[in-house]
Amino acid sequence: MNRLFRCFALLLCITILTLCFTSCSSVEKELKVSLLPSASDSLSSFLQSDDNSELKIPEAEGNAFFTDSVFIGDSVTLSLKNYVTKQRNNNFECLSNAEFLCNGSMSYYNSTLEPGQKDAIHPKYQGETVLVEDGVKKIGAKRAFIMLGMNDFCLFPFDEDIENAETLINRIIENNPEIEIYVQSVTPIIASKEHGKFTNENVDEFNACLIKMCKENGWNYIDINQNLKDENNCLNDDYCSDPESQGIHLKQEACEIWVNYLISQF
Amino acid sequence: MKKVIVLISLVLSVFLILSGCDRSAQSNSIDIHAVMDSITSQVQMPEETMNLTTSDDLMDYLGVDASLAKDFSVVRDANYVGTELVIIEANDESSAQQISEQLNTKIAEDIDTYQSYNADYAYLLQNSKVNINGVYVSLFISENADEIIKIYNSNF
Numbered sequence: 037m038n039r040l041f042r043c044f045a046l047l048l049c050i051t052i053l054t055l056c057f058t059s060c061s062s063v064e065k066e067l068k069v070s071l072l073p074s075a076s077d078s079l080s081s082f083l084q085s086d087d088n089s090e091l092k093i094p095e096a097e098g099n100a101f102f103t104d105s106v107f108i109g110d111s112v113t114l115s116l117k118n119y120v121t122k123q124r125n126n127n128f129e130c131l132s133n134a135e136f137l138c139n140g141s142m143s144y145y146n147s148t149l150e151p152g153q154k155d156a157i158h159p160k161y162q163g164e165t166v167l168v169e170d171g172v173k174k175i176g177a178k179r180a181f182i183m184l185g186m187n188d189f190c191l192f193p194f195d196e197d198i199e200n201a202e203t204l205i206n207r208i209i210e211n212n213p214e215i216e217i218y219v220q221s222v223t224p225i226i227a228s229k230e231h232g233k234f235t236n237e238n239v240d241e242f243n244a245c246l247i248k249m250c251k252e253n254g255w256n257y258i259d260i261n262q263n264l265k266d267e268n269n270c271l272n273d274d275y276c277s278d279p280e281s282q283g284i285h286l287k288q289e290a291c292e293i294w295v296n297y298l299i300s301q302f
Numbered sequence: 303m304k305k306v307i308v309l310i311s312l313v314l315s316v317f318l319i320l321s322g323c324d325r326s327a328q329s330n331s332i333d334i335h336a337v338m339d340s341i342t343s344q345v346q347m348p349e350e351t352m353n354l355t356t357s358d359d360l361m362d363y364l365g366v367d368a369s370l371a372k373d374f375s376v377v378r379d380a381n382y383v384g385t386e387l388v389i390i391e392a393n394d395e396s397s398a399q400q401i402s403e404q405l406n407t408k409i410a411e412d413i414d415t416y417q418s419y420n421a422d423y424a425y426l427l428q429n430s431k432v433n434i435n436g437v438y439v440s441l442f443i444s445e446n447a448d449e450i451i452k453i454y455n456s457n458f
Contacts, residue, residue, distance in 0.1 A: 111382055111420075118380045121359060122352040140383065141419040157415060163365045163404075165411075277350075277381035281422065285382045288350050 098299035103132040106177035108159070108168055108208075111285060112223055113138040113183050115277065119291035131295060134181075137161060137171040143187035144200040148207070168204060169211040180208055181258075181298075183220040186284060189242040190233040197242065198249050205255065217255040219246055224261055224271040229283025236269050258301060263293045330436050332457045334389045338375040341387060341453050345446045352380040364388065365408040370397040372437075383416070383423050387450065388441040401439045405432045409441075 107113055117138060123130035137159035147168050149156035161171040172180055182205065188197040205217055221243045224236050243259070250257040264286075266272040275290035276283055286294070342351075354360060354376035357368030364376070371390050378386040388405070392398035409427050417424040430443045433451075435458055442450045 115382050118352055118378075118382075121354075122380055125353065125355045125359070140415050160362075160365070163361050163367075282420075288380055 098302050099129050099132050101132075101302035102134040102179070102298070104175075104177055105131070105134040105179040105181060106172055106175050107131075107134055107136045107138065107181045107183070108172075109136075109138040109183040109220075110142045110186055111138075111140040112186060114140065115286045115288075116291050116294060119288050119295065122288070131298070135161075135175050135177070137166070137168055137175075141187050142184060143191075144184045144197060144204050145188055145191065147184070148200055148203050167207075169207040172208050172215065173211045177212065177215060179216045179218060180212075181218045181220055183222070183260075185222040185242055185246065189222065189238055194242055194245045198245050201246070201249060202253070205253070217250075217253075219250050219255055219257050221246065221257075221259045221261050223284065223286070224265050224269070226273050226276045226279055226283040227266075227268060227270040228273075228279065230270070236271075240269070258298070260294055260297055263297055264290055330458065332438065334373060334375045334391055334438070337454060337457050338377060338387065338389055340457075341450050342377055344453055345444070345450055347377070348379040348381065348385050350380040351377050351385075353377055360390075364405060366390065366401055366404045370401050383412075383420070384426070384443075385445075386441070386443040388439075389454070390439045392437045392439055395434075395437060398434050398437050398439050402432045402434050405439065405441050 107116065109116070113136065117136040120130045120134070120136075139157050139159045142157045142159065146155050146157040147159075151158060151165065151167070158165050158167055159171055160166065161174055166174065184201070184204075185197065188200065191197075192200075201219075205219075209215060209217070222239050224239055225234060227236075230236060243261070247257050249255070264271055264275055271284065272290075273279060275287055275293070277285045277287045354363055354374070360366045360368045360371065360374060360376070363378070366374075368374075370392055372393050374388070374390040376386070376388050376390075378384075390398075390401055392401050409430060409432070413424055413427045416427065426443050426445065426447075430441060430447060433440045435455075440451075440454055442454070444450055
């Protein structure tokens, strides 16, 4: 009986040990699965990532001018926001602490419509949809850099567009009396995407109206187009991120030119 | 002698049972950054991408309250809008539900904004889906969403 019990005990021990080893080996497999990709891929992604190379650091001088500034714009400014965010996340100073109030397809016209009204487009600030003038106040901005008009100049006569621009800017000033206004030019279009009224000639004419508006109201105007255009007065194809679709949005390289130009002006 | 063997057997059995429980819990746990690396290395990504790394980014770009999240990994198209891959580890299942609702709100608003303006992007948004798996919330806005979801699900 004792011998039988010993045999049983021995078998039980072997079984338990086997189970233990199986368990250990299984845990080890799981660790390999979860650790190997992070070890190998993180190095390769670090080496390959354009987060860590290519993009040059904007010069530090002039960044301070943009402290407590806000950039207001449409999808073109969204590209700028992405560039600035990327630089900051890589610990590079970029336009100081400037914030962004932008949304795709936002225009001088649709940003002045009441929230909920048909066609109204407003930016978001801290997760909440806000009127531009209220967003500027919440940010406490001292300077507003506005780039709108790409979604205006084909829809209405230029004088209506300018009226809408003045409406928006005056609302910003009413809500933020100390604010300095900087209107930026509407950016160019690549040659292959010009059509109907959507031409670089009209972009230039519209920008001329913006310049006149700024002179009459004592607002600042910044022409950021000169370094983005090719010899044919169109957006340089090399700077366009969507040459097959809209032909207006900017690559990160072009945003770098934009930022460096802004910094160089102040 | 018998008592000692029985005691050892009992201790080992309890240990094994507890190890088993621990392993089953671990099998639902993933390293979200490793998973994202795995996805981005296997799927064609936009020419220029960016990572969202701060709590402000999470609110600013996705409308998600970062206090609900333990960790997150977000890779998106840097040039404009398009591909956006989101994996968020929530604090708990209730937080995961709230994050899911916030992401769904963001998608609905963006569809409204872009459907008359950028149909390709609106289509991607309409075909995207927020998914909850335990405490993990994912959203893959991409032309390769099906492939990405397969890779993502293989980690659970």
